[in-house]
Amino acid sequence: MNAPLTRSPLSSLESLCLGSRYGRLPGAFHTRLPPSPLPSPHLVAFSEEAAALIGLDPQEATRPEFVEVFAGNRLLAGAEPLAAVYGGHQFGSWSGRLGDGRAHLLGDIDTPQGRLDLQLKGAGPTPYSRFADGRAVLRSSLREFLCSEAMAALGVPTTRALCVIGSPLPVQREQTETAAVLTRIAPSFVRFGTFEYFADKEDVASLRTLADHVIDQFRPQLRDTVRPFESLLADVAQRTGELIAHWQAVGFMHGVMNTDNMSILGLTLDYGPFAFMDAFDAGRICNHSDTYGRYAFRAQPRIANWNLYVLADALGPLIGHPDLTRTLVDAAFQPAFDAQFSLLMRRRLGLVQAHPGDEDFVGATLGLLQLQRVDYTNFFRTLCELPGTVEREQRAVRDAALRDLFADREACDAWLIGWRARLAREGSVDARRQPAMRAANPRYVLRNWMAESAIRRAREGDFGEVHALLDCLRRPFDERPEHARFAAPPPDWASALTVSCSS
Ligand code: AMP
Ligand code: MG
Numbered sequence: 001m002n003a004p005l006t007r008s009p010l011s012s013l014e015s016l017c018l019g020s021r022y023g024r025l026p027g028a029f030h031t032r033l034p035p036s037p038l039p040s041p042h043l044v045a046f047s048e049e050a051a052a053l054i055g056l057d058p059q060e061a062t063r064p065e066f067v068e069v070f071a072g073n074r075l076l077a078g079a080e081p082l083a084a085v086y087g088g089h090q091f092g093s094w095s096g097r098l099g100d101g102r103a104h105l106l107g108d109i110d111t112p113q114g115r116l117d118l119q120l121k122g123a124g125p126t127p128y129s130r131f132a133d134g135r136a137v138l139r140s141s142l143r144e145f146l147c148s149e150a151m152a153a154l155g156v157p158t159t160r161a162l163c164v165i166g167s168p169l170p171v172q173r174e175q176t177e178t179a180a181v182l183t184r185i186a187p188s189f190v191r192f193g194t195f196e197y198f199a200d201k202e203d204v205a206s207l208r209t210l211a212d213h214v215i216d217q218f219r220p221q222l223r224d225t226v227r228p229f230e231s232l233l234a235d236v237a238q239r240t241g242e243l244i245a246h247w248q249a250v251g252f253m254h255g256v257m258n259t260d261n262m263s264i265l266g267l268t269l270d271y272g273p274f275a276f277m278d279a280f281d282a283g284r285i286c287n288h289s290d291t292y293g294r295y296a297f298r299a300q301p302r303i304a305n306w307n308l309y310v311l312a313d314a315l316g317p318l319i320g321h322p323d324l325t326r327t328l329v330d331a332a333f334q335p336a337f338d339a340q341f342s343l344l345m346r347r348r349l350g351l352v353q354a355h356p357g358d359e360d361f362v363g364a365t366l367g368l369l370q371l372q373r374v375d376y377t378n379f380f381r382t383l384c385e386l387p388g389t390v391e392r393e394q395r396a397v398r399d400a401a402l403r404d405l406f407a408d409r410e411a412c413d414a415w416l417i418g419w420r421a422r423l424a425r426e427g428s429v430d431a432r433r434q435p436a437m438r439a440a441n442p443r444y445v446l447r448n449w450m451a452e453s454a455i456r457r458a459r460e461g462d463f464g465e466v467h468a469l470l471d472c473l474r475r476p477f478d479e480r481p482e483h484a485r486f487a488a489p490p491p492d493w494a495s496a497l498t499v500s501c502s503s
Contacts, residue, residue, distance in 0.1 A: 010057035013065055018078035018107030019115065022188075025213060028198075028206050030082040035072025035104045036124025036134065038181055043067050044164040044458060045142065045466050047149050049474060050185055051162060054109045054116060061163065070183045071165045072104065072123035079106045083126035087200055088193030088260025089310055091294055097197060098260050099128025102136060105189065115217070118162075119189055121182040135171045138164070139455050140503030141180035142466060144271040146454070148184070150446045150473035151268055156246040157239070158268040159186035166458075173502050178459070186267060187218055192236075192311040193260035199314035211318055214264055229318040233325060234332045237308050239266025241336030244304045248297075249344035250445070251277030251376040255287035256501060257295050257303045259310050273499035276445040277376040278490050280369035288500040305333055347440040348380045349419065350388075350433045353426040361422060368415050374405045375489050377445050384437040386416070388423045388430050442476035444486050449494035 022030065046061040060066050068074040075081070083100035104123050108115040121144070122136030141164045148161035162183040169179040190210070198206040211229050215222050225231040243266045247254065254261070255273035263269040275286035282298035290296075295303060312325035319325045345362045346354065369379060382402045390398045399416060406412040423433070446469070454465040472483040 011055045012057060013060050013063070013069060013076065016054070016056065016076050016109060018076055018080075018109060018118065020078070020080040020082075020107045021115065021213075021217060022084065022105055022117070023080045023082055023107070025209065026206065028085070028203070029210070030084045030105075031127045032080060032082045033104070033126060034075070034081050035120055035181075037073050038071040038123065038165065038167045038179065039169050041067050041071035041073065041165045041167050041181075044138070044166040044180065044463055045145055045470060046163045047145070047161060047470065047474075049149065049152070050160045053113070053160060053185055054111055054118070054162075056162075066163075067165055070120070070163050071167070071181055072120050076106060076118075081106050081120075083128055084189065084194070085128060085197055086191050086193040086260055087197035088191065088258050089196070089307070090258040090260070091290075092306075094196075094200070095258075095260075096200070097128070098193060099197075100126055101129040101132055102126070102134040103184075103189070114187060116185050116187055117189060119184045119186075121184055122179060123181050133171065135169070135179045136182060136503060137171050137173060137177040138166055138180040138458060139177060140272070141182040142455050142458060143274070143451050144182055144184075146451060146466070146469055146473060147271045147274060147446050148268075149470060150476065151252070153474050153476050154250055154442060154445070156250060156252070156268060157243050157266055159184050159189070159263070161185070186263075186265070186269075188214070188263075188265055189269070190214060190264040191260050191269070192262040192264065192307055192314070193258075194264070195311060195314040196259060199317065202317075204317045207314070208318060211315070218265060227319075229315060230325075230328055233312055233315050233319065233328050236264055236266065236311065237329045237332035238336040240304050240308060241333040241338075242266065242340040243268065244301050245337050245340035245344060247300055248341055249348065250442070251280075251297075253277070253284065253286040253295070253297045254300065255290065255295055255499070257300065257307065259307045262304075262307050262311075272501055272503055275448050275499065278447060279373040280366065280376045280379075281373065282366065282370055286499060288498040301337055304337075305329070308333055344440075347436070349422075350383070350428065350437045351422065351426065352428070352433075352436075355422070355425060358422075361418065364418070365415065368411060372406050372408060372411060377442060378487075378489065379405055380437075380441040381443050381487075383419075384434055384441055388420060388428050388433060390420075439477050443479060444472050444476045444483065446473055447490055447494070448497050448499060449490045450486055452494070452497055 048058045051058050081104040085099040088098050104120045106118045108117045125134030145161040145164045151158040165181045167179045170176050171179045222228050222231040253275045261270040273287040285293045285296045308329045312329050316322050403409040403412045454469050457465045472486050
């Protein structure tokens with residue numbers, strides 16, 4: 001007899017019941033307040049994969065009640081909305097109290113993977129809004145929505161995005177735009193800056209409460225270590241190292257790596273003026289407001305390390321002497337980054353084994369891409385299709401697709417000789433290597449021009465391109481003829497695109 005199917009039933013909106021574990025923390029951690037109503041809301045975009053995380057039936061997105069709930073106009077059962085307090089170092093300087101100026105944590109949902117927080121972004125002002133309006137515009141909400149889901153599909157740790165709800169409500173930025181509310185999902189939105197806030201106030205009791213909360217809710221295995229707070233710092237440093245290795249390997253730039261945008265769980269958090277690398281340039285600065293390139297692509301590992309030192313200092317009162325806390329970061333961050341980056345780059349190059357000299361080979365590869373300004377994503381994807389061995393007189397034909405990406409084709413030929421020698425060293429077999437490479441080298445990434453053209457259409461009320469992009473980016477490794485236009489290098493108009501912190 002067949003075993004009965006054990007598929008957990010999908011939930012309706014009404015059967016989602018939220019808990020409030022962050023709300024149970026003392027009053028110093030948050031302010032309770034409802035979202036502000038959003039006029040004439042409508043559904044712009046919805047992620048089935050994100051809905052599946054919370055067991056929500058995707059059919060629910062077609063109901064008017066869905067729009068009302070995720071606009072912030074109606075509360076789910078058990079919701080006790082709140083804005084969390086945090087601080088942060090912005091562009092290297094302490095900014096004091098920041099906090100959720102435009103985010104409302106609705107509560108948390110029990111899932112097979114543990115409890116997940118549900119948060120509205122752009123649902124109106126909070127006590128932490130300072131002089132801002134508490135709103136988010138459609139443009140930035142769609143960028144965060146698409147990139148969250150794209151990163152998850154690429155295998156990069158990230159917060160998730162359930163949906164974007166639009167509204168005709170005008171919002172003033174450089175120009176007048178319209179409002180939107182984004183729903184985010186993550187185990188937690190606690191930031192390095194949450195710890196900094198209490199450390200700055202010298203409120204050691206709250207600092208301890210926060211560290212205990214993170215350990216008990218998300219890292220219970222650390223409770224059994226000799227010094228749990230030290231283990232927590234080491235854990236954050238290790239996960240952050242792995243996260244940044246993912247960013248560097250996939251060619252992602254965050255753009256605003258302030259400590260208030262750094263997740264305590266090592267997730268990509270707070271998508272703003274991010275970008276994916278087009279023509280490779282390690283010095284690329286994607287944030288128009290980042291005058292000195294603090295958050296340039298090549299600076300990301302160093303900045304993450306700096307941010308971890310700030311976190312280490314904040315945890316000082318729980319751990320001990322600052323030198324000790326920074327030593328914990330040193331022991332965990334760089335080794336985790338190096339190991340993960342090597343692994344990911346080997347995969348991108350089709351290498352299974354680790355050999356001495358691989359770091360140099362990766363370095364030389366990036367150096368070549370830099371010199372030749374080759375499109376980063378297309379270089380690796382094109383490489384997947386090249387044979388591991390080829391007769392000298394066949395090279396021009398068999399290697400044409402890759403050579404065509406280079407202005408200096410001989411530089412490409414010379415690099416290919418080194419690559420093939422390295423493949424030979426581990427007895428690489430094309431039939432195994434090529435599918436593995438295609439699963440490690442995306443055909444599609446969310447380039448700024450793609451987001452921009454989908455946003456332009458969405459502003460005119462046509463969400464088709466947003467849906468097409470999401471459909472493409474949720475399976476970034478698959479060859480999809482219907483999405484071929486998204487694999488093209490940036491069009492000429494894209495070079496004029498600038499993205500700033502304004503959102
Ligand atoms: P961000 O640069 O988006 O990471 O935001 C930095 C800080 O500014 C956070 O405390 C945000 O909540 C706050 N913030 C950004 N934009 C707004 C806004 N439109 N309204 C209220 N607070 C905002
Ligand atoms: Mg932020």
